[in-house]
Amino acid sequence: xxxxxNRSGWNATPPQKPFTVRRRTNGIVLHHSGVRAAQPGPAxxxxxxxxxxxxxxxxGIAYNWLVDADGVIYEGRGRGAVGGAxxxxxxxxxxxxxxxxxSGEVSERALDSIAWLISDIQSQYGNRLWVKGxxxxxxxxxxxxxxxxxxxxxxxxxxxxxxxxxxVGIRKYIDALGDQVAKKPLSRRRRSRGQAVRLVQRHLxxxxxxxGPVDGVYGRMTVEGVKAYQRHVGLKPDGVVGKHTxxxxxx
Numbered sequence: 001x002x003x004x005x006n007r008s009g010w011n012a013t014p015p016q017k018p019f020t021v022r023r024r025t026n027g028i029v030l031h032h033s034g035v036r037a038a039q040p041g042p043a044x045x046x047x048x049x050x051x052x053x054x055x056x057x058x059x060g061i062a063y064n065w066l067v068d069a070d071g072v073i074y075e076g077r078g079r080g081a082v083g084g085a086x087x088x089x090x091x092x093x094x095x096x097x098x099x100x101x102x103s104g105e106v107s108e109r110a111l112d113s114i115a116w117l118i119s120d121i122q123s124q125y126g127n128r129l130w131v132k133g134x135x136x137x138x139x140x141x142x143x144x145x146x147x148x149x150x151x152x153x154x155x156x157x158x159x160x161x162x163x164x165x166x167x168v169g170i171r172k173y174i175d176a177l178g179d180q181v182a183k184k185p186l187s188r189r190r191r192s193r194g195q196a197v198r199l200v201q202r203h204l205x206x207x208x209x210x211x212g213p214v215d216g217v218y219g220r221m222t223v224e225g226v227k228a229y230q231r232h233v234g235l236k237p238d239g240v241v242g243k244h245t246x247x248x249x250x251x
Contacts, residue, residue, distance in 0.1 A: 002113055004073045010042035012075075013049060015060040019081035026092045027130040028118055030151055031063065031085055032102030032143040040068035044099050045076075058084045063097040065117055071109030073117055079124075089137050094121050094129075102144020108157065115155045127195035130217040154202040154214035174199070174250050178243075185242035192218040200241055203249055204229055 038044050045068075049061040056062075062084035063076040076097070077083055083095040096117060098110060122129055133151050134142035143151070150156070177196045186192040186200065197218050201211040209229045212221030223239035230237040233248055241249075 002071065002073060002116060004075070005042065006075045007078065010045050010074055012046075013053060013060065016053070017059050019059060019077050020091075022080055022082045022091060022094075024092055025094060025125055025129065027089075027094075027132060028121055029086045029089065029093045029095050029132055029134055029137065030114070030118075030143045030147060031095060031097040031134045032147055033097060033099050034101070034142065034144075035099070036101045036104070038069075038100045040070040040072065040099070042074070044068065045074050048097075048099070052084070060084075063095045065095070066097045066099050067110055067113045067117065068099045069107050069110050071107070071113040073113055086134060086137060098143060098147060102142070102147035104144070104146060106146050106150070111150060111155070112157055115157060118155070122195065128193050128216075130193050130215050131198075132213075132215055136213075136215075152213040152215075154198070154205075178246050178250065181241060181246045182243040185240050186218055187240040188218050188220065188223050190218075196241075197222065200226070200246075200249065 033048065045061070045066055048066075052058045052062050053060060061076045064078060064081060064083050066074040066076055068074070076095075083090045083093070085095040085097065086093055096114060098106065098114065100106065100110070118131060131151065133148040134140055135148060177199060181196055184190070186197055193216050195216065198214055198216040201214045201216075201222055204211045204225045205214065207229070209225040209232070210221065211225035212219065226241055226245070227237040227239045229249070230239075230245060235245055235248065
């Protein structure tokens with residue numbers, strides 16, 4: 001069970017001006033605080049807010065959401081608000097900040113909550129958002145090497161050996177995505193994005209057909225990876241994942 005603390009729960013300061021409502025959402029951007037000695041808990045979130053408001057002169061804390069080392073999730077500007085953390089992209093993205101140092105060891109609890117939060121946000125937008133690190137959009141090291149590599153690898157989490165794998169549920173999930181793909185094939189021309197694209201990227205990368213970062217965006221590298229796979233299995237190498245290519249990938 002995850003703990004989500006709303007703005008009143010960590011005693012957030014009311015914004016100097018009402019937060020602007022985001023009219024368009026294209027993606028999710030992962031950040032880190034850059035603070036090496038950051039401690040989990042609301043006091044650290046409050047200190048970020050005070051810095052953003054008093055020093056930077058912003059309306060409130062920059063991020064939409066924050067996650068600390070204990071895996072606790074904090075509401076920053078919250079759902080639907082334009083953030084202040086990703087210059088040039090604030091009006092089009094949801095920002096998530098890990099409150100610690102993203103180039104060091106990041107706890108499994110934090111990673112699990114970040115992955116859950118991304119999935120929850122995706123579900124609000126039909127699983128069509130791309131997911132990137134701040135460094136993909138600006139000249140910065142954010143969100144740190146550890147977090148960025150984890151993000152690129154598909155946000156894999158350590159598995160507890162005790163619970164049984166829900167293979168039936170996994171099969172239903174893959175088949176449901178396959179039904180969507182059959183109706184609307186994945187391609188660069190369509191500017192496809194979302195969970196189905198992420199699944200294809202992760203699967204093909206694991207098979208050795210390089211698709212680049214697992215970001216849910218059907219870009220040039222994904223096209224080349226799909227073509228290489230199609231040639232390997234004897235399908236027409238058109239770089240499009242339709243019904244037949246999907247079925248061959250996930251028999």
